[in-house]
Amino acid sequence: MSATRRQILARTGVLGAGIAFSGSLTELFAGTATARSMGQRGYGPLVPDPHGLLDLPRGFRYRVLSREGDPLRSGEGKVPSNCDGMAAFPGGHRGGTFLVRNHENRTGSRQAVPTVRDLTYDPGGEGGCTALALDRDNRVLSERVAIAGTSTNCAGGPTPWHTWLTCEETEFRAGEGNYTKDHGFIFEVDPYDPLRTGAVPLTAMGRFQHEAIAVDPDTGIVYETEDAFEKPFGLFYRFLPHKPRGGRGSLRAGGRLQALRVPGVPDLSTVQRPGTTFDDVTWVDVPDPLARQTPIRFQDFGPGGITHAQKLEGCYWGGSCVYFVSSFAHRKDGSAADHYGQVWRYDPTKRRLTQVVVFGPDSDLQLPGESPDNICLAPSGGLMVCEDGDGAQHVFGLTRRGEVYAMARGRQNIGTPEKPEWGEFAGVTFSPDHRTMYVNCYTPGTTFAVTGPWHH
Numbered sequence: 036m037s038a039t040r041r042q043i044l045a046r047t048g049v050l051g052a053g054i055a056f057s058g059s060l061t062e063l064f065a066g067t068a069t070a071r072s073m074g075q076r077g078y079g080p081l082v083p084d085p086h087g088l089l090d091l092p093r094g095f096r097y098r099v100l101s102r103e104g105d106p107l108r109s110g111e112g113k114v115p116s117n118c119d120g121m122a123a124f125p126g127g128h129r130g131g132t133f134l135v136r137n138h139e140n141r142t143g144s145r146q147a148v149p150t151v152r153d154l155t156y157d158p159g160g161e162g163g164c165t166a167l168a169l170d171r172d173n174r175v176l177s178e179r180v181a182i183a184g185t186s187t188n189c190a191g192g193p194t195p196w197h198t199w200l201t202c203e204e205t206e207f208r209a210g211e212g213n214y215t216k217d218h219g220f221i222f223e224v225d226p227y228d229p230l231r232t233g234a235v236p237l238t239a240m241g242r243f244q245h246e247a248i249a250v251d252p253d254t255g256i257v258y259e260t261e262d263a264f265e266k267p268f269g270l271f272y273r274f275l276p277h278k279p280r281g282g283r284g285s286l287r288a289g290g291r292l293q294a295l296r297v298p299g300v301p302d303l304s305t306v307q308r309p310g311t312t313f314d315d316v317t318w319v320d321v322p323d324p325l326a327r328q329t330p331i332r333f334q335d336f337g338p339g340g341i342t343h344a345q346k347l348e349g350c351y352w353g354g355s356c357v358y359f360v361s362s363f364a365h366r367k368d369g370s371a372a373d374h375y376g377q378v379w380r381y382d383p384t385k386r387r388l389t390q391v392v393v394f395g396p397d398s399d400l401q402l403p404g405e406s407p408d409n410i411c412l413a414p415s416g417g418l419m420v421c422e423d424g425d426g427a428q429h430v431f432g433l434t435r436r437g438e439v440y441a442m443a444r445g446r447q448n449i450g451t452p453e454k455p456e457w458g459e460f461a462g463v464t465f466s467p468d469h470r471t472m473y474v475n476c477y478t479p480g481t482t483f484a485v486t487g488p489w490h491h
Contacts, residue, residue, distance in 0.1 A: 077432055077440025078488070088481070090444040095487030098173050100134075100473075103146055103480030107165070109179035112149030115140060115165065118475035118482060120190035120247070120409065121462030124197050124226045131170040132466045133226040134473060135181060135199040136482060137188040138162050142212045146480070148183045155184035156222070156234040159213035162188040164201050166226050173471060173484040181229040186218045189262070190409070192248040192350065195255075196282040198232065199224040202245030204262055206330060219243055219326070221259075223286060231283065239289040240274045241324045243331045247350040249357050251383065255279030257286070258357045258381070260347040266369035267332050268302075268345040271295040271359060271381075273318060293318040294331070294341050295381075297388060302371040303344035303379070304364035306390050313388040316381075344377075345370045349410055356382045358391070360410075409461050414469040415490035421460040421474070428457045430474055442472075443485065449478050 078092035089097050103116045115138040124133040138148050140161040148163035166181040182201065189204035200221050207218040220236035246262040246269075255276050261269030276290040296317045300306065319341060322334045332343065345368060349360035361377040364370035376394030381387070409421040417434040419442060430443040443460070450456030458478035465472055472485040 077434070077438065078442070081441055081444050084446055087446045089483055089485075090446060091485065091487070092442070095485060098484045098486075099481060100167060100169070100173065100175055100484050101136075101165075101178060101480075101482040107149070107178050107180070108175065109177065111151055111180050113146055114178070114480065115148040115161075115163070116144050116146040116478070116480045117162075118477055118480040119188065119461045120201070121464055121473060121475055121482075122191075122193045122199050122226075123464045123466050123473055124193070124199075125467040126227060129171050130468070131168065131176070132173075132471070132473075134167040134169065134464075134482070135201075135224055135226045136165050136167070136462065136475065137191065137201055138164065138480070139187055139189050139204070139477075141187050141205070148185075149180055150183050151180045154180055154182055154229055154234050156182070156236065157184040157186075157214055157216040157218070159215050160184040160186045160218065162186045162203070164188060164199070164224050166224070166229060167482070169484070173486070179229070181224045181226070182222055182232075182234050184234060185220075185222060186214070189245070190247040190348070191221070191245075192250070194223075194250050195252040197226070198283055199226060200237075200248050200257070200286075202247065202259075204244050204246060206242065206244055206326070217242060217325075219245065221245055221248065223283075225283065235287060237286050238325060239292065240286065241272060241292045241321065241331060242326045244269065246348045247359075249350045249352040249359075251352060251357065254383070255281075255285070256383070258350055258352075258359065260350045260359050261332065262346060262348055263330075263332055266343075268343045268370070269347045270332055270341060270343060271347060271379075272321070292321040292324040294321055294336065295388070296336070296339060297342045298339060300342055301340055302364075303342060303361060303377065304370045304372040304374055306377075307372065307374065307393055309390055309393055311390045314386070316386060316388045351410070355384060356380045409463050411463050411465060413472075413489075414465060419463045419465075419472065421463050426457075428459050430460050430463055430472075443474065445476055447476060447479060447481070 081090040084090050105114045117139040119139040120137040144161045147161035162185045163183040164181040168177040187205040188201050191201040207214050209216050219242040221240045223232045225231040243261050244263050246260040249258045257274040259272040263269040278285040278288040319336050344361045345364040346362040348362045364374050378392040380389045380391050413419050420431045422429045428445045429441050432440045432442045445457045448455045458476045461477050462475040
């Protein structure tokens with residue numbers, strides 16, 4: 036099954052949704068065996084929220100779980116700003132849920148993550164994670180700091196042993212600004228008891244502008260994306276842990292960091308034909324994972340070089356493969372070609388890389404802000420996608436049939452009446468029982484729980 040941008044927008048009437056593409060839709064839903072249907076048409080038009088926070092389809096409702104600047108229930112300080120990546124874990128009171136939420140704070144943030152003893156990496160860092168424990172009805176039972184003193188915690192990913200790997204999307208060095216330690220690492224966070232993991236950087240997994248991770252549940256190999264902001268752009272990595280099946284704490288034992296090389300393809304943006312397959316990819320050891328003198332993407336990988344891509348962001352495991360996303364590529368920024376989103380699949384058994392989907396551009400229908408960002412599996416078997424662009428901000432649903440529908444629209448204006456601006460969505464995820472969609476508004480930092488008549 037395939038669909039072009041024009042076909043999808045014509046069918047759905049969602050202009051500028053940014054979910055139009057060419058390629059195989061089936062590939063996007065790999066690993067969704069727990070879903071019991073093939074995806075529905077959506078839930079109808081959005082109903083304006085009289086409270087001016089979140090528009091939803093009729094029959095759905097939201098609860099604000101947490102807002103930037105409010106007191107943390109732990110008494111450790113205030114809810115930090117810049118709510119970003121997030122994951123939901125089973126457990127809690129009577130079938131409740133644990134949430135771990137990133138805060139993408141840099142220096143000078145509106146509300147830093149409070150420093151907490153034994154959970155702070157660098158007192159000069161203002162980022163980190165908070166953890167919320169919810170009961171089955173999404174009442175907040177506790178809210179506390181899970182890690183502090185990190186920087187620019189953008190995304191990450193869950194592990195098969197129910198921890199969260201939070202990623203620093205930065206390469207700040209000790210001595211820059213208020214930082215006392217190097218940054219650009221991955222940290223492991225235990226949602227149930229953060230003191231079990233503490234604030235220990237997993238240095239063997241590399242120091243670079245991390246975005247997201249995905250773990251192969253059979254081998255324990257961790258795949259990592261790099262969202263480098265300037266050319267040369269980021270790389271796609273894998274980390275081979277020395278203790279692949281040790282569960283919690285095994286990543287601290289170290290391992291080997293490697294980067295993907297596609298022979299003859301120095302820049303993935305040049306590949307524009309869905310279904311293109313490379314059977315000769317290799318993995319090259321990273322010369323200096325700690326980037327002591329030179330950022331990894333600048334390092335010498337020997338004859339043949341290494342393969343780069345702009346805006347490597349989302350990363351998730353599906354079926355027996357890992358999928359990763361390039362949100363966009365622009366020649367004006369230094370990429371070799373333009374696109375508005377790619378999805379790639381790597382099959383570790385066959386050592387095969389395949390381009391699954393390409394988003395736009397498609398002549399006059401290409402609009403700004405059409406880049407896929409955080410994504411997750413919906414209960415219906417489709418996807419939920421956070422829009423990250425200009426103008427109104429949405430959470431869009433994408434069905435297996437290629438239909439796009441608006442699931443939520445943000446109403447919090449962070450601009451002015453004359454020039455409105457709406458905070459982007461991030462961290463969309465579902466509760467383990469599929470009854471609730473959790474999603475963050477990045478600015479002002481707000482975490483919502485959305486319930487209603489979800490298709491199952």
